Amino acid sequence: MIGRLNHVAIAVPDLTAAAEQYRTALGAKVGAPQDEPDHGVTVIFIELPNTKIELLYPLGENSPINGFLEKNPAGGIHHICYEVDDILAARDQLLKTGARVLGTGEPKIGAHGKPVLFLHPKDFNGCLVELEQV
Amino acid sequence: MIGRLNHVAIAVPDLTAAAEQYRTALGAKVGAPQDEPDHGVTVIFIELPNTKIELLYPLGENSPINGFLEKNPAGGIHHICYEVDDILAARDQLLKTGARVLGTGEPKIGAHGKPVLFLHPKDFNGCLVELEQV
Numbered sequence: 001m002i003g004r005l006n007h008v009a010i011a012v013p014d015l016t017a018a019a020e021q022y023r024t025a026l027g028a029k030v031g032a033p034q035d036e037p038d039h040g041v042t043v044i045f046i047e048l049p050n051t052k053i054e055l056l057y058p059l060g061e062n063s064p065i066n067g068f069l070e071k072n073p074a075g076g077i078h079h080i081c082y083e084v085d086d087i088l089a090a091r092d093q094l095l096k097t098g099a100r101v102l103g104t105g106e107p108k109i110g111a112h113g114k115p116v117l118f119l120h121p122k123d124f125n126g127c128l129v130e131l132e133q134v
Numbered sequence: 135m136i137g138r139l140n141h142v143a144i145a146v147p148d149l150t151a152a153a154e155q156y157r158t159a160l161g162a163k164v165g166a167p168q169d170e171p172d173h174g175v176t177v178i179f180i181e182l183p184n185t186k187i188e189l190l191y192p193l194g195e196n197s198p199i200n201g202f203l204e205k206n207p208a209g210g211i212h213h214i215c216y217e218v219d220d221i222l223a224a225r226d227q228l229l230k231t232g233a234r235v236l237g238t239g240e241p242k243i244g245a246h247g248k249p250v251l252f253l254h255p256k257d258f259n260g261c262l263v264e265l266e267q268v
Contacts, residue, residue, distance in 0.1 A: 001161025002160045002161060002162050003182070003183055004182055004183045004185075005139070005142070005182050005187075008139070008214060010259050010261055012259045018259050021231070021257075024231055025227065025228050025231040026135055026136045026216070026228075027135025027136060027227070028135070028136050048137070048138060048216070049137055050139060050184040050185055051138075051185055053139075074255070074256055074259065074260035075260040075261070076260035076261060077214070077260075080142060080211070082160070082182070093159065093161070094160075097155070097158055097159040099155075121208070124155070125145075125147070125152050125189075125209030125210070126208035126209040126210035126211075127144055127209070127211055
């Protein structure tokens with residue numbers, strides 16, 4: 001069911017410093033910051049040959065990243081995103097196995113303009129898992 | 135400098151349950167458990183089309199995963215691994231930027247039989263970063 005690892009999202013306390021570090025210390029291809037007001041984040045994509053890293057920084061007071069950075073002031077890996085072909089079929093299969101889908105259970109349009117769902121971390125080894133239909 | 139994302143390593147409190155969940159609920163291609171006594175872990179590889187997930191479970195009393203699971207009883211993402219062509223050149227470049235390398239600073243032979251280094255999470259947004267020479 002799951003396909004490619006679409007991205008690993010890392011919440012960072014200083015977006016400029018994190019981007020510069022990936023550019024300079026790790027020599028990676030680092031994009032420009034993009035505000036995503038619908039998702040309460042500013043994102044910088046790091047393009048690796050086989051997948052992406054998303055640096056996440058809070059945008060606005062109600063950012064979903066605020067709580068994470070309060071608990072993890074140095075930052076940390078926020079979620080991983082797996083691609084699926086059919087997000088509703090994936091959701092229904094997951095619900096059958098007892099996994100919980102966050103929110104209403106209906107896909108939302110994610111930061112890449114595609115339908116996404118998040119799965120409850122307690123059901124997935126403490127990892128917040130995003131599914132994205134590609 | 136960094137190349138592909140080689141793997142994302144997830145420490146899990148129940149290896150059999152986690153493998154079964156990736157196989158059944160997420161429909162992934164899940165390998166057999168492999169004991170890595172030199173690294174104090176039992177590993178299951180999940181093969182995605184573009185990268186791997188490594189499920190890590192402690193092997194032995196001195197496993198480096200024990201402390202992580204004490205702090206994160208549900209499990210969690212333990213580290214991410216980037217590939218590099220020349221691990222000594224990568225290390226020297228990192229040291230120049232002020233990043234810290236864990237341990238002696240000399241590469242060890244990792245779970246895949248290749249030279250690896252780990253970077254200090256405090257220097258990398260709270261993420262434990264492994265570099266693997268490929």
